[in-house]
Amino acid sequence: TQISGQSLDMSKMDVDVIEQIHQMGGLQLVMPQAFAETDCGALADTGRNVVEFNLTGESVELPIMGGKTYNAMTFSGQVPGPTLRVTQGDVVQMTLSIPADEVTGHGNDMHASQMTALAFDSVNPGETSQYCYIAESAGVFKYHCSGVHLVGMDQHVF
Secondary structure, X not given: OOOXXXXXXXXXXXXXXXHHXXXXXXXXXXXXXXXXXOOHHHHHOOOOOEEEEEEEEEEEEEEEHHHEEEEEEEEOOEOOOOXXXXXXXXXXEEEEEOOOOOOOOEOOEEHHHOOOHHHOOOEOOOOXXXXXXXXXXXXXXXXXXXXXXXXXXXXXXX
């Protein structure tokens, strides 16, 4: 299943079409069942291949132009973070740990999951968080710090 998005410019829509949609009960966005389950235990029991990724949110000092440095968060000490490779249909089991000596929390928004980052929140120093999803859509997807409830977001953008 491929999820795609489309925006509608309501100012260019035919009023009759809008009224017909309204009379039919409106539009409802439905999440495919493949994306609906995120419980790691339930997904492990599906018989699908489970691919585990263990990332650590680590602070580093990066050089920037002009001989200055920039404090940034990395995934497992890398910018960009490690390449995470799975096969379509695999269960992705993502574990993100933040060392206790870090000064700020971190998050992980994996676009391949097709879910909102609000479902995962931030992982605070000294904490570990895990979530799972099915790699349903084929493609190349970015992942980055989610920024949910985090301060200093300029340090989370790589």
